[in-house]
Amino acid sequence: MSIATGQATRPLIGQVAKRPSILSRVIAHRTDYLYVLPAIIVMLVVIAFPIYYTIELSFFRTPPNLQMRDKIWTGIDNYRTVLSSSVFHEVTIQTIIWTAASTFFAFLLGLGAALSLHREFIGRGVMRALLLIPYVISAVAASYVWKWLYHSDFGVIGAISVQLGFTDEPINFLDNRQTVLASLIVVNIWKEFSFAMVMLMAGLQTVPDQLIRAAQVDGANAWNRFWHVTFPHLKGVSMVTVLLLMVANFNSFIIPFVMTGGGPADASHIWITHIYQLAFGRQQWGIASAYAVILFVVMMALGYFYVKALTRGDEARAG
Amino acid sequence: MSNTQGRPARPRSPTRRQITAIAMAAVTTASLMSSTAYGQSVDLSQWSPEYIRSIAGTETYDTAGHCASVVPLDYTGRLTYWWTGPTEASPQIEHEINDAFWAAWAETYPNIETDAQNIDYNQLLDRLRTTLLGNAAPMVIRLQILGGVEFASKGYFQELKPEDIGYETADFWPGAMKSVTWDGTTYGVPTNNETMAMIWNADIFERAGLDPEAPPATWADVVEYSKKIHDELGISGYGLVARQNAGNTPFRFMPQLWAFGGGALDEAEETPSYEQVYLDNDGTKAALQAAYDMYVRDKSVPTSALTNTQNENQAPFIAGQLAMMIAHPSEYAKMVDLAGQATGADKEVADTVVENMRYGLIPEGPERRAVVFGGSNMHFINDEYVEGGFDEQAAKAIACFWNSPEWSTKLAWTGSNPGNLAGFKTEWMKERLDTIKFLDVTTSMLPSGIPFPVIPEATEIMNIIVPDMLQNVLTERMAVDEAAADAAAKVESLLGGGL
Numbered sequence: 152m153s154i155a156t157g158q159a160t161r162p163l164i165g166q167v168a169k170r171p172s173i174l175s176r177v178i179a180h181r182t183d184y185l186y187v188l189p190a191i192i193v194m195l196v197v198i199a200f201p202i203y204y205t206i207e208l209s210f211f212r213t214p215p216n217l218q219m220r221d222k223i224w225t226g227i228d229n230y231r232t233v234l235s236s237s238v239f240h241e242v243t244i245q246t247i248i249w250t251a252a253s254t255f256f257a258f259l260l261g262l263g264a265a266l267s268l269h270r271e272f273i274g275r276g277v278m279r280a281l282l283l284i285p286y287v288i289s290a291v292a293a294s295y296v297w298k299w300l301y302h303s304d305f306g307v308i309g310a311i312s313v314q315l316g317f318t319d320e321p322i323n324f325l326d327n328r329q330t331v332l333a334s335l336i337v338v339n340i341w342k343e344f345s346f347a348m349v350m351l352m353a354g355l356q357t358v359p360d361q362l363i364r365a366a367q368v369d370g371a372n373a374w375n376r377f378w379h380v381t382f383p384h385l386k387g388v389s390m391v392t393v394l395l396l397m398v399a400n401f402n403s404f405i406i407p408f409v410m411t412g413g414g415p416a417d418a419s420h421i422w423i424t425h426i427y428q429l430a431f432g433r434q435q436w437g438i439a440s441a442y443a444v445i446l447f448v449v450m451m452a453l454g455y456f457y458v459k460a461l462t463r464g465d466e467a468r469a470g
Numbered sequence: 471m472s473n474t475q476g477r478p479a480r481p482r483s484p485t486r487r488q489i490t491a492i493a494m495a496a497v498t499t500a501s502l503m504s505s506t507a508y509g510q511s512v513d514l515s516q517w518s519p520e521y522i523r524s525i526a527g528t529e530t531y532d533t534a535g536h537c538a539s540v541v542p543l544d545y546t547g548r549l550t551y552w553w554t555g556p557t558e559a560s561p562q563i564e565h566e567i568n569d570a571f572w573a574a575w576a577e578t579y580p581n582i583e584t585d586a587q588n589i590d591y592n593q594l595l596d597r598l599r600t601t602l603l604g605n606a607a608p609m610v611i612r613l614q615i616l617g618g619v620e621f622a623s624k625g626y627f628q629e630l631k632p633e634d635i636g637y638e639t640a641d642f643w644p645g646a647m648k649s650v651t652w653d654g655t656t657y658g659v660p661t662n663n664e665t666m667a668m669i670w671n672a673d674i675f676e677r678a679g680l681d682p683e684a685p686p687a688t689w690a691d692v693v694e695y696s697k698k699i700h701d702e703l704g705i706s707g708y709g710l711v712a713r714q715n716a717g718n719t720p721f722r723f724m725p726q727l728w729a730f731g732g733g734a735l736d737e738a739e740e741t742p743s744y745e746q747v748y749l750d751n752d753g754t755k756a757a758l759q760a761a762y763d764m765y766v767r768d769k770s771v772p773t774s775a776l777t778n779t780q781n782e783n784q785a786p787f788i789a790g791q792l793a794m795m796i797a798h799p800s801e802y803a804k805m806v807d808l809a810g811q812a813t814g815a816d817k818e819v820a821d822t823v824v825e826n827m828r829y830g831l832i833p834e835g836p837e838r839r840a841v842v843f844g845g846s847n848m849h850f851i852n853d854e855y856v857e858g859g860f861d862e863q864a865a866k867a868i869a870c871f872w873n874s875p876e877w878s879t880k881l882a883w884t885g886s887n888p889g890n891l892a893g894f895k896t897e898w899m900k901e902r903l904d905t906i907k908f909l910d911v912t913t914s915m916l917p918s919g920i921p922f923p924v925i926p927e928a929t930e931i932m933n934i935i936v937p938d939m940l941q942n943v944l945t946e947r948m949a950v951d952e953a954a955a956d957a958a959a960k961v962e963s964l965l966g967g968g969l
Contacts, residue, residue, distance in 0.1 A: 215964075216623040216926040219603060303773035304706070304786065326776040328945050414714040415776040416941040431596045433930045434620075 202447070208440035215434050222437065229441035238417060238425070239442075245332055246421040249407075250400040253339045257396055258389070260340060261347025266377070268348070269355045286345035294409035297338045301325050301410075325411055328418035335419055338406050343399070347392050354388030355381070387460065394457040398450060422446050511641050511875075511892035517917050519910035527900030531892070533877065534578045537870040540636040546581035547864035550857065552598070553612035554846075555588035559781045560885075561803035567880050575871055582864045591717060595929065602626055606857040610865045612661055612872075614717065615649045615845045616922045616929055622652040623926040628850040628860075631656040635870040641891050645843045645921050652924065659873050660889035662882040663845035665915035666721070666796050667908070668833065673826035674793040678702040685794075685830030689726055692794070692833055693760050693768070699793045700770035708764060709783040709795030710771035712940045718779040720922070720932040721842050722796045723761070723940055728920055729835025730756040734931050734961065737923045738840065744923045745965070749939065750951075750958035753837060758943050758950045765944045776941060784808065788820050799912040800885035802827060829908035831915060843919030845886060848872065887913055927964050935960050 177184065209229055211222035233239050268279050285293070300307050301324040309321025324334040358381050366376045382389075404423045407413060413420035413428060420428070426446065430439035512525060534543065556564040572586065587608070589597060595617050601607045602621070613621075621627050630650075632639050637659070639647060646660035672682035678699040686692045696707025711722050728738045731753025736746045748754060764771045772778060772786065784801075786792040788808045795801075805827060809820035832841050848869055853860040871877060879893035884906060893899055903909055922928050939957035942948040948956060 215620055215930065218624045218626070298777070303777075304791075305774075321773070323773055326773050328947065411777055412714050414941055416714075416938070416945040416947045418945070428934070431599065432934050434599070 205440045205443050205447070208436055209444050211437045213434065213436040219436065225437065229437045230445075232438060233441050233445065238420075241417065242420045242422060242425045245419070246401065248332060249336060249339070249403070249421050250397055252333075252336045253343065253400045253403075254393060254396040256336075256340045257343040258347045258393055260344035261349075261392070262351050262385075262389075264344065264348040265351035265355060266381075268352060282348060283345050285342050286349070288342075290342060290405040291409055293342060294338070294406050297341075297406075298325070298410045301334055303327075326415055328415055331411060331415065331419045335407055335410060338410070339400065339403065342406070343396060347396065350388055350392040350395075351385060354385045357388075358384040387463070390460040391457065394453060394460060398453050398457070401446070401450060401453070511890075512894050514643070514891075514917075517914070519914045522894060522899075522910060522913055523903055525895050526903055527895070527897045529875075529892070529895040531875045531896060533871065533874040536636060536874060537578065537867060540870045541579075541863045541867040543578060544581060545579065545863050545867060547583070547861040547867075548858070549582050549584045549586075549610065549861060549864040549868055550608035551584065551586045551610045551612075551868060552589050552594065552608045553586070554591045554594055554614070557590065559784065559804065561800060561807045563803060564800070564884060567883050571872075571877060571881060574877075575868070578871065579864075579867050582867060584868075601857075602851075602855050605855050607851045607855045609856050609860050610848060610850055610868055612846050612848045615646070615660075615663075615843070615847060616717070616932060618650060618658055618847050618849055619652050619924050620926045620929055621849070622650075622655075622657040626852060626855055627657040628852050629655055630658055630848075630850045630869075632659050632873075635659065635866050635873065637870075637873065637890060642889055643843075643891070643916070645919060646845060646847070646889060649843075649845075649921050649924055650847045650849075658847040658849040659869060661846045661848050661873060661878065662886040662889045663843065663916065663919075664798060664882070664886035665841045665843065665912055665919045666725075666798055667829045667831065667841075667912040667915055668794060669787075669797050669801055670794045670828050670830065671787070671790065671792075671823055671826050672828050673822055674699060674703065674705070674790065678793070682826075683828070685828065686833050689729055689757070689760055689833050689835045693763050693770075695794070696764050696770040697768040700768060705790075706772045706786065706792045707770040707794060709780075709787065709792050710761065710764060710775040711778055711780055711783065712761070712765075712775045712937060712944055713777055713779050714934075714937045714941055717933055719937040719940065721844065722780070723757070723936065724842055724920075724922075724932075725796070725832050725840045726760065726835070727754055727757040728840035729833065729838055730754070730760075731835070731837035732757050734936060735923045735925075738838070738920050742923070744925050747958045747961050747965075749935075749961055750954040753835075755950050755954050757835075758940070758954060761940060762943050762950060766946060776944060788812075788823050789816070790819050790823050796832060798885045799829075799906060799909050802829070802907050803884040827907075829911040831911065832918070839918045840920050841915045841918050843916070843921040845889065847889075887916065925965075927961075930964060931961055935964075 171179070208219075208222070210224060210226060212225045212229070213219060213222050217223075264282055268275060268282070299305075301309075303309065303321060303323045303326045306321060306324070308324070309318075312318045312322055313320065323330060325331050362380050363376060366380050371379065402423055403421065404427065407419050407421055407424050408427065411419045413424045417425075422442070423446070426439050426442045429435045429442060513521075537543075556568050568588075572584075575584070585608075591614065594611075594613065598607060598611060598613070598617075598621070607626075618627070632641060639656075642660045643663055646663050647656070650656055650658035650660060668685050670685050675695075676682040678695075679702060680695060680698065686695050692708055699705065699707035711718050713719055724734070727733060732751055733748035733754070735744045736742045736748060737744065738748075765775060772783070772792070774782065780795070780797065783792060783795050783797075784804060787795060788805055802824075805820075805824050809817070809824045812820040832839060834840075850865050850869075851860070872881065873890050875888065875890050875892040875896050876898065878888035878890040879896050879898045879902070882888050882893075883902060888894060888899070922932055935957050939953045942953040942956065943950055947953075
C-alpha cells in the first residue's frame, strides 16, 4: 500500500516553493480521490441531478393535461410570475418572520439551558435528558400533539386558560390568521432549542476555567464574566449554530404542513410548504421549480457563510 | 359538390335499397338498445329505498366461476395494486371485510404474487404523480372519482371498460361511467359509488327546542338550527369542514353551493360543457354567505373548522358536542364502535348519542337538492410507467374479482354502494340493508348526485381553489364578492392555460 504524501511537495524552510499543477496534485492524491469516489457518485445521482432537473423545469410550463415530457418552454416567465405574485410576497414575509423568530428564540433558550446545565447541581443528568426530548421526538408526532394542545374548541391550553379565568372562551391559536404563525413558531422553538443547547454545551467545554476564576478574583460579576469571558469563546460555535438553525428553519416543512397545511387562508405558508402546494397540490411544476431555485440560491448564500464560519479558524491557523 | 358523373339526379323518394338499409339500421339499433336494456342489472328509473329493498337478495352469483372465464384460476403472475382502504377511523367491520377479501383473493388466484398497498386518501394522488414520473407506478390503482381524469388525459392510463373484465357498461351508474371517460374513451371501471346524507342528534335537537325527528329541510334551516343549538346549549350546531388542500371540504361544501344554484363550472347542469365558470354567480355567493353567517356571525360551528377534516368531527359528535354533520353511512358504524370503546360517564353519553343518531336527506336550496356523486374507480396503468412491467392477466383478474357483484358490495359495506349495480340484487346487499341503519337513506341520495367536473383541472379546482375561496371568506381576508371573484378568476386562468 502506498501512502500519498503531502511531505513530498512541502517546501523546505528557506526555499521558494513552486506550486504544483492541479493535475500533479490530483495524481499525487489519487488514492484519496478513490476513497471519496463512491460518495461523489452518490451525490451526483441524488443531489446534482435533482438540482439540474429543477433548474431545467423552472423554464417550462406544465399544464395539467400534459405529461412532463411534453412541457412547454416559457423562458424566465415562471420567475417573473413568482416574483410578481402577491402571495409570494406575503409568504416571503411569513418565511422571514418564521426563520428569524424561530432562530433567535431557539438560540436564546438553548443558550440559557446550556449555561444552566453547565453548572454542577443535583439532577443535572436528568434535566439534560428531559430537555433533549423535544429534539429526539418525531416532528410529525410532536405536531399532532401540539395540534391537539392548541385545538380551538377542545385544546388543553384553551381549556386551562378558561378554567383559570384568563379568557372567557378557548384561545383561537390555529384557526386565526393573526395568531397562527406565532403559534407555530412556538412549537418550532420548542422543537429546536435543544439542538442549540447541545451545540452550546459543547462550546462551553472550551471556555478555560482559569479565565473564569481569574475574572471572579478580579471582582467581575456574573454578567461581566459571561459577556467578557464566556461569550467570546462561544462566538464560533454560536455562529455555526445560528446558521444551521436558519438553514433548518428556511427548509422547515413538517410543523406547518401537519398542523395547518399552510392555512388558514395561506397565513401559515412558508416558502417550502408553498412550493409543495404549487407542485403537488396544483401540479404547477414549472412555477414550483422556479420558486425552489430561488430558495436554493438563498440556501447557497447561507451555506457560503456557514462554510466561512467553519473554516475561519482553519484559515487563521494556516495564515 | 356532386358525384353524379352524368347520371340522372337521384330521385327524392327512397329506393328499395335505401329502404332495406334503413330497415336494417333500425332493426340493429333496436336490437342493440334492447340488449342494453336487458343487460342492465337494475332499473334506475325506479330508484327509491323501497325499490332497493325489493331487489336485494333476489340473485346469487359465483364470483370465482365468473372470473375464471376472464382469467383462468391457475394463472401464474404478479400484481401490484394501490388503493385507499380502511384507516384507523374506519369501523372494525371494514377491516374484517378487507382481510376477508385478500384471503379470498389469495385462495382464488393462489399463483398471482400480489403486492397491495393501502395508501392514505390525501396522499394517494401525490404518490401516483411522483411514481409515474419515475416509471415506478403500480399496475392497477383505485382512485377517488375525481382523480382519474388528470392521468387519463396525460396518457398514463390504459383503455379499460367493464366489458374487458367480464361485465357490461350498463351494469354501472351512467354518472360513474362519465367519470371514467375522457375524450370519448373509457379508462376505468367504477368500483363503488357513494352519496352522503345529513346526520343529526335528535336528543340535542329536542333540548334546543327543535323537532327531534325533523332534519333541516333547507340550507337556510341549517343556518337557523345551528344558531339555535349554539345559543341554547353552547355547543356547535353544524359540523362545517373548511380545511385547505383537503378533499373533505368540497365534498361537504359543494352540495351547499349547487343547492343555491352555484357551482365550480356548469357541472350541475343537465348537459355540462365544463367551460362556463359559476364560482362568481349569485348561487355561489349565497352559499358562501351562509357559511360566513354560521362561522363568523353566529359562531355556531366549530372554530377549528379551518384546520379540521371530517375525522375531527367524529369526537365532538360522539361526545354530544356537535349536533349535525354531513357524512357517509359508515358514520353510524363508526359511532357504534366509538361508543363501544368509551367507559364510565363517557360511555353513557356515547350510548345516548348512538341511540339518538338520525339520518336524513341533505337539505335542498332554492335551486335543487344536491350531493357529490362520489366513489372510486379502478384503472390500469400503461406498461411503460409500471415498475417491473404490466401483467395484463393479473390486472384483469383483480379487476374482475374486486368489481364482482359480491366484492363490489362487500367492500362498500358501511361507507358506500356497489359500483356494479348487480350488487344491489345480492344476498349481501340484503344483509347490509338489514344490519346497517340508515343505509337506504344515503343510497336514495344517489339520484341527486352530481359528479365533479370531468376535466384534468378538477383536482386543483376542488381541492385547492374552492377550499381557498371558503377560507378567504371565513377568515375575513376577503368579502364574499371578492372571494368569489378571486376564485372565478383563478379557474378561468387555469382553464385558459395560465396559472
